[in-house]
Protein backbone atom coordinates (compact mmCIF):
# COMPACT_ATOMS: atom_id res chain seq x y z
CA UNK A 1 0.00 0.00 0.00
CA UNK A 2 1.08 3.49 -0.66
CA UNK A 3 1.39 5.72 2.38
CA UNK A 4 2.72 8.73 0.56
CA UNK A 5 0.52 11.69 1.21
CA UNK A 6 -0.54 10.43 4.62
CA UNK A 7 1.75 12.88 6.29
CA UNK A 8 -0.57 13.70 9.13
CA UNK A 9 -0.62 10.13 10.33
CA UNK A 10 3.10 10.18 10.81
CA UNK A 11 5.45 7.37 10.05
CA UNK A 12 3.53 4.65 11.76
CA UNK A 13 2.41 2.89 8.63
CA UNK A 14 5.65 3.17 6.73
CA UNK A 15 7.32 0.24 8.39
CA UNK A 16 4.43 -2.01 7.55
CA UNK A 17 3.81 -0.75 4.09
CA UNK A 18 6.38 -2.91 2.37
CA UNK A 19 5.28 -6.17 3.89
CA UNK A 20 4.07 -8.84 1.57
CA UNK A 21 0.32 -9.01 1.47
CA UNK A 22 -1.91 -11.90 0.56
CA UNK A 23 -0.19 -14.38 2.82
CA UNK A 24 -1.26 -17.93 2.12
CA UNK A 25 0.01 -19.38 5.36
CA UNK A 26 -2.72 -20.89 7.43
CA UNK A 27 -1.48 -21.99 10.82
CA UNK A 28 -3.48 -24.32 12.95
CA UNK A 29 -3.03 -24.06 16.67
CA UNK A 30 -1.87 -27.69 16.80
CA UNK A 31 0.86 -27.05 14.25
CA UNK A 32 2.82 -24.63 16.33
CA UNK A 33 6.55 -25.21 16.30
CA UNK A 34 8.44 -24.57 19.45
CA UNK A 35 11.60 -25.53 21.16
CA UNK A 36 12.03 -28.49 23.44
CA UNK A 37 15.04 -26.87 25.00
CA UNK A 38 14.15 -26.03 28.59
CA UNK A 39 17.47 -24.50 29.52
CA UNK A 40 16.37 -21.07 28.54
CA UNK A 41 18.15 -21.12 25.22
CA UNK A 42 15.08 -20.83 23.10
CA UNK A 43 14.94 -20.04 19.45
CA UNK A 44 15.43 -23.43 17.88
CA UNK A 45 14.04 -26.88 18.28
CA UNK A 46 11.61 -29.42 17.06
CA UNK A 47 7.93 -29.97 16.94
CA UNK A 48 5.55 -31.57 19.37
CA UNK A 49 2.03 -32.70 18.73
CA UNK A 50 0.48 -30.70 21.50
CA UNK A 51 2.50 -27.73 22.66
CA UNK A 52 0.11 -26.89 25.45
CA UNK A 53 0.50 -29.99 27.60
CA UNK A 54 4.04 -29.80 28.81
CA UNK A 55 3.62 -26.67 30.80
CA UNK A 56 5.69 -27.74 33.77
CA UNK A 57 8.89 -28.03 31.84
CA UNK A 58 8.82 -25.28 29.33
CA UNK A 59 6.25 -22.58 29.87
CA UNK A 60 8.42 -20.20 31.84
CA UNK A 61 11.56 -20.40 29.80
CA UNK A 62 10.36 -21.25 26.34
CA UNK A 63 10.35 -17.89 24.65
CA UNK A 64 9.89 -19.54 21.29
CA UNK A 65 6.62 -20.97 22.41
CA UNK A 66 5.69 -17.70 24.03
CA UNK A 67 6.20 -15.79 20.81
CA UNK A 68 4.43 -18.32 18.66
CA UNK A 69 1.39 -18.73 20.85
CA UNK A 70 0.98 -15.13 21.89
CA UNK A 71 0.60 -14.07 18.28
CA UNK A 72 -2.67 -15.95 18.20
CA UNK A 73 -4.16 -13.26 20.41
CA UNK A 74 -4.37 -11.26 17.20
CA UNK A 75 -5.88 -14.11 15.22
CA UNK A 76 -8.52 -14.34 17.91
CA UNK A 77 -9.31 -10.63 17.88
CA UNK A 78 -9.33 -10.03 14.14
CA UNK A 79 -12.37 -8.18 12.91
CA UNK A 80 -13.86 -7.68 9.47
CA UNK A 81 -15.08 -9.25 6.30
CA UNK A 82 -11.95 -11.30 5.58
CA UNK A 83 -11.25 -12.87 8.94
CA UNK A 84 -11.91 -16.41 7.74
CA UNK A 85 -9.18 -16.02 5.10
CA UNK A 86 -6.64 -14.45 7.42
CA UNK A 87 -7.02 -15.89 10.89
CA UNK A 88 -4.97 -18.83 12.00
CA UNK A 89 -7.80 -20.06 14.20
CA UNK A 90 -10.38 -22.33 12.64
CA UNK A 91 -13.14 -21.22 14.99
CA UNK A 92 -12.96 -17.56 14.07
CA UNK A 93 -15.47 -16.22 11.55
CA UNK A 94 -16.03 -12.83 9.96
CA UNK A 95 -17.64 -10.36 12.31
CA UNK A 96 -19.09 -6.87 12.47
CA UNK A 97 -19.97 -7.18 8.82
CA UNK A 98 -23.41 -5.64 9.16
CA UNK A 99 -22.07 -2.24 10.14
CA UNK A 100 -18.86 -1.98 8.16
CA UNK A 101 -19.69 1.45 6.76
CA UNK A 102 -19.89 4.72 8.61
CA UNK A 103 -20.36 8.19 7.26
CA UNK A 104 -18.38 11.33 7.83
CA UNK A 105 -19.96 14.53 6.53
CA UNK A 106 -21.86 12.51 3.97
CA UNK A 107 -18.77 10.59 2.89
CA UNK A 108 -18.91 6.82 3.21
CA UNK A 109 -16.07 5.35 5.25
CA UNK A 110 -15.30 1.64 5.32
CA UNK A 111 -14.48 0.90 8.94
CA UNK A 112 -14.37 -2.88 8.68
CA UNK A 113 -11.25 -4.74 9.69
CA UNK A 114 -8.76 -4.13 12.45
CA UNK A 115 -8.81 -5.80 15.81
CA UNK A 116 -11.23 -5.79 18.70
CA UNK A 117 -10.18 -4.16 21.90
CA UNK A 118 -8.95 -7.25 23.80
CA UNK A 119 -12.00 -9.34 23.07
CA UNK A 120 -14.40 -6.45 23.38
CA UNK A 121 -16.85 -5.50 20.65
CA UNK A 122 -15.28 -2.10 20.14
CA UNK A 123 -12.31 -1.12 18.00
CA UNK A 124 -10.03 1.74 18.96
CA UNK A 125 -7.69 2.97 16.27
CA UNK A 126 -5.19 4.69 18.55
CA UNK A 127 -4.48 1.70 20.83
CA UNK A 128 -4.35 -0.40 17.68
CA UNK A 129 -1.79 1.97 16.20
CA UNK A 130 0.29 1.67 19.36
CA UNK A 131 0.02 -2.11 19.37
CA UNK A 132 0.87 -2.32 15.70
CA UNK A 133 3.89 -0.10 16.30
CA UNK A 134 5.19 -2.36 19.06
CA UNK A 135 4.58 -5.49 17.00
CA UNK A 136 6.06 -3.93 13.89
CA UNK A 137 9.08 -2.71 15.79
CA UNK A 138 9.70 -6.14 17.31
CA UNK A 139 9.55 -7.69 13.86
CA UNK A 140 11.78 -4.97 12.45
CA UNK A 141 14.39 -5.46 15.15
CA UNK A 142 14.24 -9.22 15.58
CA UNK A 143 13.35 -10.44 12.14
CA UNK A 144 15.65 -13.44 12.47
CA UNK A 145 13.75 -14.78 15.45
CA UNK A 146 10.46 -14.61 13.57
CA UNK A 147 12.05 -16.32 10.60
CA UNK A 148 13.64 -19.06 12.67
CA UNK A 149 10.39 -19.79 14.42
CA UNK A 150 8.36 -19.95 11.23
CA UNK A 151 6.39 -16.85 12.13
CA UNK A 152 7.35 -14.54 9.30
CA UNK A 153 4.15 -14.86 7.35
CA UNK A 154 2.16 -14.99 10.55
CA UNK A 155 3.44 -11.65 11.81
CA UNK A 156 3.16 -10.12 8.34
CA UNK A 157 -0.43 -11.22 8.04
CA UNK A 158 -1.21 -9.71 11.44
CA UNK A 159 0.57 -6.45 10.63
CA UNK A 160 -1.04 -6.18 7.21
CA UNK A 161 -4.43 -6.47 8.80
CA UNK A 162 -3.51 -3.68 11.21
CA UNK A 163 -2.11 -1.49 8.44
CA UNK A 164 -5.09 -1.95 6.15
CA UNK A 165 -7.42 -0.91 8.93
CA UNK A 166 -5.36 2.08 10.04
CA UNK A 167 -5.31 3.26 6.46
CA UNK A 168 -9.06 2.81 6.14
CA UNK A 169 -9.59 4.99 9.19
CA UNK A 170 -8.11 7.99 7.40
CA UNK A 171 -10.81 10.02 5.70
CA UNK A 172 -9.49 11.80 2.65
CA UNK A 173 -10.84 14.75 0.75
CA UNK A 174 -10.93 14.97 -3.04
CA UNK A 175 -7.29 16.05 -3.09
CA UNK A 176 -6.14 13.12 -1.02
CA UNK A 177 -5.56 15.12 2.14
CA UNK A 178 -6.47 13.59 5.47
CA UNK A 179 -9.45 15.47 6.84
CA UNK A 180 -10.46 13.13 9.65
CA UNK A 181 -9.38 9.99 11.38
CA UNK A 182 -11.80 7.42 12.73
CA UNK A 183 -10.52 6.53 16.17
CA UNK A 184 -13.35 4.42 17.50
CA UNK A 185 -15.82 1.96 16.04
CA UNK A 186 -18.45 0.29 18.11
CA UNK A 187 -21.40 1.08 20.25
CA UNK A 188 -21.88 -1.06 23.29
CA UNK A 189 -25.30 0.36 23.93
CA UNK A 190 -27.28 -0.72 20.91
CA UNK A 191 -29.39 -3.31 22.69
CA UNK A 192 -31.25 -0.84 24.85
CA UNK A 193 -32.45 2.73 24.78
CA UNK A 194 -31.16 5.27 27.18
CA UNK A 195 -31.88 8.81 28.08
CA UNK A 196 -29.41 11.68 28.00
CA UNK A 197 -30.20 15.04 29.49
CA UNK A 198 -28.33 18.31 29.25
CA UNK A 199 -29.11 21.09 31.69
CA UNK A 200 -27.98 24.44 30.35
CA UNK A 201 -28.72 27.14 32.94
CA UNK A 202 -26.59 29.86 31.39
CA UNK A 203 -28.44 30.22 28.13
CA UNK A 204 -28.79 33.74 26.87
CA UNK A 205 -30.06 35.29 23.69
CA UNK A 206 -31.43 38.63 22.57
CA UNK A 207 -35.00 39.80 22.38
CA UNK A 208 -35.58 40.16 18.64
CA UNK A 209 -37.74 43.24 19.22
CA UNK A 210 -35.84 45.26 21.79
CA UNK A 211 -32.37 43.74 21.43
CA UNK A 212 -32.19 43.35 25.19
CA UNK A 213 -30.70 40.17 26.66
CA UNK A 214 -32.91 37.28 27.64
CA UNK A 215 -31.85 34.55 30.04
CA UNK A 216 -33.12 31.10 30.59
CA UNK A 217 -32.38 27.45 31.16
CA UNK A 218 -32.48 25.02 28.28
CA UNK A 219 -33.16 21.36 28.98
CA UNK A 220 -32.30 18.89 26.25
CA UNK A 221 -33.18 15.22 26.63
CA UNK A 222 -32.74 12.58 23.98
CA UNK A 223 -32.34 8.92 23.17
CA UNK A 224 -29.30 8.49 20.94
CA UNK A 225 -29.25 6.33 17.87
CA UNK A 226 -25.74 6.16 16.41
CA UNK A 227 -24.53 9.64 17.18
CA UNK A 228 -24.29 11.80 20.25
CA UNK A 229 -23.38 15.42 20.69
CA UNK A 230 -20.27 16.28 22.62
CA UNK A 231 -21.00 18.66 25.47
CA UNK A 232 -18.23 21.10 24.58
CA UNK A 233 -19.58 21.39 21.05
CA UNK A 234 -23.03 21.86 22.46
CA UNK A 235 -21.76 24.59 24.76
CA UNK A 236 -20.16 26.48 21.88
CA UNK A 237 -23.30 26.05 19.83
CA UNK A 238 -25.52 27.43 22.60
CA UNK A 239 -23.15 30.35 23.14
CA UNK A 240 -23.70 31.25 19.49
CA UNK A 241 -27.18 32.46 20.48
CA UNK A 242 -25.56 35.10 22.66
CA UNK A 243 -25.78 37.90 20.11
CA UNK A 244 -28.62 36.45 18.15
CA UNK A 245 -32.20 37.67 18.28
CA UNK A 246 -34.78 34.93 18.61
CA UNK A 247 -38.18 34.43 20.14
CA UNK A 248 -38.21 31.95 22.98
CA UNK A 249 -40.57 29.65 21.15
CA UNK A 250 -38.26 29.67 18.14
CA UNK A 251 -35.19 28.97 20.20
CA UNK A 252 -36.27 25.53 21.41
CA UNK A 253 -37.40 24.52 17.92
CA UNK A 254 -34.21 25.73 16.29
CA UNK A 255 -32.05 23.91 18.84
CA UNK A 256 -34.06 20.74 18.42
CA UNK A 257 -33.98 20.82 14.63
CA UNK A 258 -30.22 21.44 14.59
CA UNK A 259 -29.61 18.54 16.96
CA UNK A 260 -31.83 16.26 14.89
CA UNK A 261 -29.88 17.23 11.80
CA UNK A 262 -26.50 16.30 13.27
CA UNK A 263 -27.45 13.36 15.50
CA UNK A 264 -30.58 11.77 14.04
CA UNK A 265 -31.65 10.70 17.54
CA UNK A 266 -34.43 8.21 18.16
CA UNK A 267 -36.20 10.72 20.36
CA UNK A 268 -35.46 14.23 21.51
CA UNK A 269 -37.13 16.99 23.47
CA UNK A 270 -36.01 20.52 24.17
CA UNK A 271 -37.52 22.73 26.77
CA UNK A 272 -36.79 26.33 27.66
CA UNK A 273 -37.49 27.91 30.99
CA UNK A 274 -36.87 31.58 30.46
CA UNK A 275 -36.71 34.34 33.02
CA UNK A 276 -39.57 36.79 32.73
CA UNK A 277 -39.58 39.79 30.47
CA UNK A 278 -42.43 42.22 30.72
CA UNK A 279 -43.74 40.25 33.67
CA UNK A 280 -44.16 37.05 31.68
CA UNK A 281 -41.91 34.02 31.63
CA UNK A 282 -42.21 31.53 28.81
CA UNK A 283 -41.62 27.77 28.93
CA UNK A 284 -41.73 26.45 25.37
CA UNK A 285 -41.41 22.72 24.78
CA UNK A 286 -40.73 20.85 21.52
CA UNK A 287 -40.15 17.19 20.88
CA UNK A 288 -39.67 14.67 18.10
CA UNK A 289 -39.49 10.91 17.54
CA UNK A 290 -38.46 9.12 14.36
CA UNK A 291 -41.62 8.97 12.20
CA UNK A 292 -43.22 5.60 11.88
CA UNK A 293 -41.57 4.20 14.99
CA UNK A 294 -42.50 3.81 18.63
CA UNK A 295 -40.48 6.96 19.24
CA UNK A 296 -42.98 8.98 17.26
CA UNK A 297 -45.71 7.57 19.48
CA UNK A 298 -43.60 8.40 22.51
CA UNK A 299 -43.22 11.97 21.25
CA UNK A 300 -46.94 12.43 20.93
CA UNK A 301 -47.58 10.84 24.30
CA UNK A 302 -45.13 13.14 26.05
CA UNK A 303 -46.32 16.20 24.15
CA UNK A 304 -49.98 15.53 24.83
CA UNK A 305 -49.27 14.97 28.51
CA UNK A 306 -46.86 17.86 28.81
CA UNK A 307 -47.41 20.30 31.66
CA UNK A 308 -50.61 18.70 32.89
CA UNK A 309 -49.50 19.94 36.28
CA UNK A 310 -47.80 23.25 35.52
CA UNK A 311 -44.82 24.10 37.63
CA UNK A 312 -45.52 26.60 40.37
CA UNK A 313 -43.42 29.63 39.55
CA UNK A 314 -42.13 31.08 42.78
CA UNK A 315 -38.49 31.52 42.01
CA UNK A 316 -38.55 33.58 38.88
Ligand SMILES: [Zn+2]
Nearest residue numbers: 079080095096
Ligand atom coordinates in the same frame (compact mmCIF):
# COMPACT_ATOMS: atom_id res chain seq x y z
ZN1 LIG B 1 -15.55 -7.77 14.80
